Amino acid sequence: xxxxxxxxxxxxxxxxxxxxxxxxxxxxxxxxxxxxxxxxxxxxxxxxxxxxxxxxxxxxxxxxxxxxxxxxxxxxxxxxxxxxxxxxxxxxxxxxxxxxxxxxxxxxxxxxxxxxxxxxxxxxxxxxxxxxxxxxxxxxxxxxxxxxxxxxxxxxxxxxxxxxxxxxxxxxxxxxxxxxxxxxxxxxxxxxxxxxxxxxxxxxxxxxxxxxxxxxxxxxxxxxxxxx
Ligand SMILES: Nc1ncnc2c1ncn2[C@@H]1O[C@H](COP(=O)(O)OP(=O)(O)OP(=O)(O)O)[C@@H](O)[C@H]1O
Ligand SMILES: [Mg+2]
Numbered sequence: 223x224x225x226x227x228x229x230x231x232x233x234x235x236x237x238x239x240x241x242x243x244x245x246x247x248x249x250x251x252x253x254x255x256x257x258x259x260x261x262x263x264x265x266x267x268x269x270x271x272x273x274x275x276x277x278x279x280x281x282x283x284x285x286x287x288x289x290x291x292x293x294x295x296x297x298x299x300x301x302x303x304x305x306x307x308x309x310x311x312x313x314x315x316x317x318x319x320x321x322x323x324x325x326x327x328x329x330x331x332x333x334x335x336x337x338x339x340x341x342x343x344x345x346x347x348x349x350x351x352x353x354x355x356x357x358x359x360x361x362x363x364x365x366x367x368x369x370x371x372x373x374x375x376x377x378x379x380x381x382x383x384x385x386x387x388x389x390x391x392x393x394x395x396x397x398x399x400x401x402x403x404x405x406x407x408x409x410x411x412x413x414x415x416x417x418x419x420x421x422x423x424x425x426x427x428x429x430x431x432x433x434x435x436x437x438x439x440x441x442x443x444x445x446x447x448x449x450x
Contacts (some may be wrong), residue, residue: 224254226291227387227420228276233285235271235443245271246443249285253388256418258410260431263440269424272440273392276422277310278302290387307336311381313391313423317373319365325376326352326361333383344383351379355409371402378409382419389413391423395430403427410434 235246245268253259261269274280276287278294281302287294290309294302311332319328326348333344352358355375360368368376374394381389389410395403407430413419414435423434431437439446 226252227255227257227289228253228422229286229288230272230276231286231288233272233275233283233287235268235275235280235283244443246275246283249445251438251445253420253422255387255420256414257436258414258421258434259423259436259438260434261422261424261438261440262426262428262431265426267440268443269440270392273390273422273424277312277390278306307332308384309387311384311386311389313374313377313381313389313394315393315396317377319373319376319380321364321366323365324361325357325363325365325368328365328376329380329383331383332380336384338384348379348383351382352376354382355379371398371405374398374402374406375409378406382413388420388422391421391425393424393426395425395427403430407433 229252230249233246233249234244237243237245249272261272263269271280275283278287278289289305294305326345329348329351330344333339333347334341339347349358349361352361355378357372357375357379360372360376365373365376395406398406410421410423414421425431
């Protein structure tokens with residue numbers, strides 16, 4: 223049986239301001255190890271809200287979330303913060319790199335925060351990730367001295383630094399041109415195929431989604447069932 227990395231069980235989510243609105247309804251799915259899964263759907267259907275819950279940042283929901291077979295329900299914030307840092311890598315639409323630091327240091331930051339390996343080893347890991355993504359030459363540049371496409375690859379290297387169980391992305395190609403979007407897609411694909419990296423990516427890009435292992439389509443806060 224395949225290893226399950228993430229599981230959503232009957233997740234419901236309400237916003238209460240100004241009136242009660244149900245924004246996610248009965249969300250159920252599993253993501254297996256090494257799967258490259260996308261979440262698609264119209265603007266406002268609840269994709270970011272769902273990703274917020276799945277990444278443990280939002281704890282105000284009904285139902286259950288399991289990451290790496292451990293329930294995330296009713297856990298103290300310190301534990302959730304550790305899970306986020308250790309088990310989840312994030313790639314957003316905007317890269318959030320720190321301009322005053324070198325590329326290498328930016329990639330090292332979540333590794334330093336995890337505080338599991340000595341600094342030299344974190345640096346070695348960071349160089350490995352940069353090399354894997356073909357951008358090792360940028361290591362000593364300042365983060366504001368590289369292109370937009372390079373920044374997003376650096377953000378992916380940073381997401382990989384703690385060898386997460388799963389990489390989550392909210393529109394990671396949303397701010398890139400076609401060429402750079404394809405490059406990021408190819409990197410994700412390579413990570414899934416060569417390194418068995420699990421990926422859960424929210425995207426508007428239907429072409430992108432069609433080329434992944436599985437697409438979860440949402441409408442009005444619900445998952446549209448697959449028609450076979
Ligand atoms: N903090 C909030 N309070 C109340 N309603 C919210 C809040 N955040 C989001 N919503 C509403 O919840 C719904 C889902 O929003 P969400 O941001 O998850 O959509 P999305 O699918 O990510 O859209 P997009 O593709 O535009 O990013 C929308 O109707 C939105 O207006
Ligand atoms: Mg969104």
